[in-house]
Amino acid sequence: MAFPDWIMLDGYVFRNVAPFPDDDPTAAVGHNSRGDKVGVRFLVRAPPQPSCILLNWEEGTGDRDDFSVLAAHHDGVLFVMSYAVSLEHGNAHYMFDYLLYRAGQQPSLHLLPSLGGSVADITSMLAMDGFIRLTNQRLRRMRGLDIGVLWVTMMSLSWPSFKLPDQWEVKRPLITPVSSIAFDLESFMWYWDADTVIPFGRYLCWVDYCFGILFWDVSDENPQLHYLEFPAEGKACSYGCQTVGVTNGILKFVSLISDNDDGRDAENFSPFGSSFSIIGWTLRVIEIDMAWEKETVLKSDLLWSLDGFAQLVHHEPRVQFPLISITEPNVVYLVLRQNGKVEEAGYNYEETWLLAIDMVKKTLKMSFPYIKAEKEDISPEVVAFFEDKYWCFQPFLPAELSKYLNLRCTSLSKQDCMESAVLPQPRQFGCVEYRALDASSYARSIF
Template structure:
């Protein structure tokens, strides 16, 4: 494991201490560790703190499931550990071999491993694929008193249909990118929402002030009857901007205050006032030039915008947009001067007027010349994340694009205002469900183009742990 602590950063991993302190926020790996025998815990991470995060439940097919959480200070990757061995599989499923007998903890589940979809407050939304046709959703919650809980959501059987869908409609809670999650840590109530944006008409080029329609499906934990409800919220936008929504694609959903923000990294943000009795959507452009035409065209391709763009919200409620702007297509993976050129740009949203203000920019040569950068990879950074506790600091990944033993992956922390390199952290490998040392294992999202999920759940673990230890002492 390699660490370079260049500044005294509260976000940087700490050296071994006499007592473990949960970090105030974490960079959560969307991929879980499935049926891990025992995680390799560093000397500064007591095993009892890990086991204290255990929550138990049953799947809709009656299989027991245990979930644990390990909180690693940024830029390390935190993750959920899931112990689950299904006893039944759908006929024709690839899981009909060793995994069903518990002999193999990974191969039989390849492509179906439990996946973290979202995190907010003291809760995490988890998806579990039971078979080719059945999926469960769980909410893992850390409580102020007592152990964590794992709640299985009721099945959603609602569909969204309009005149464009001749097949009778589309099922909700299927497209993962459309699913949002909002949690009130104080009341421990939460909302899960699925939002679809579809054209109103068959002709996508039809000129309409708002040529799309929204279909919303929500589950409220405090709702009587505990059932899903569907609606078609109104879409609001500035004059002349409605046409930009015709090719809408949700890349990520970010909670912001009492709203869920559905983000298309090619266009903008749809702010959803999810707690309102009559929710509506407000469209706000990102500080970008919107592409013309279909982004899925074979000659252009949508690619993975989440690798170079991110919208993040700090614990103070500030929303920021980070973009790594590259000037050439080819990205060099060598440690010599890269053939490509880039700039990291950061904007802040001014909620009064809902306008973006550029805060800072760092050019490639500026980054490479920072004290401590040294022989780090000279490649465009990817998967930028804004620190939840220090909104001037962003974390970025430097990788040579290889996997396995040839992989070279660093996560660096940059203070964008002071233009200093706060720290650099070397990951060992990038493997899903690897049995290697988990303490310096890179997020599996780096190989599957899934960005880190910023989360403050670890902060609530600290409160719970402190209360538990006080009770033990009393």
């Protein structure tokens, strides 16, 4: 039986760690537009343990050579990589390549057509104008800030082998509000700034947590972008307080909201100084009408009193980065962070737990110690992992690719494997592929 049904994909990429095993069922190799060989594989674990990305890119040793994950849907994971290419007369330009990973019996890694132009295009532009024009929109597009991935199932008598197109198709849809709200398109376009792009049924959705969602029905021959505002109670512009996700085909919105009247969000609130609520909404869709319906509310005072929290909370804790389970509609995952002792450890870190909360039953289902300080000497790679999480913690990405990989959990039943991370402490999974690890072991097991 395949295991697990979905994963929490860690955005931190472990680079050039070791040669890939020949029999790794997750590994795929491709090339970027410069011709560099690029290999990707995954360490897959059941939530709330994060699954991680391992990269082999021997040429990617420059200070600004970057590789990151953008989006995921079904068996696909979309990556973006950037690197400098040399042009004429001592000029250089940063290229952005998109690589599409597809899981399966034989995973693949395909280079997508460039959005910023090929090396030849850039060289021609430089020769013609003497410089390269880069608008803010073009930069966002090149960096993948407005890009998502959506797989759509189509009926066909025969299905040819998978082949990517050699260019992008440009569409210019109209933007219309779902409800009869006062809508100023010029003002909307000025302030709109997508935080994430997610798939939902036949829709691709651009999400701005300060405002709402733009829905694009990819099956519509006359495409339009339908704008739906978030509930006024749930809007916030601070990072790490909200999430939109799809669970069992239903779109949900979760927000951490201050219970004070000052309009602030709950992101940096200590539970001992201020109260907040975790509120969940469900999107109700009837034909072309859409509306938010409030479903669940969990107050912070109840959250901190749940069984199991006493052993986790001890020093200025705060919850952030909610994540909606793909398979359990009532479960929300949270990141619990509390200040570490930098002076004693000798590096920056914040003790971090990953929690699974049942919003209906008001229970702490599972927890996982994600980051804890090491008393003994640790490798530079692990320190780099801790430091990255300290300075620029990124939300986890829900992904279903584990359903499409050739993974087996033979020594335990699937239910036993899923229960191996339950409160109060994670246990060993008992099968080679899936082990419960603390944060240092999580990082060290990769190197």
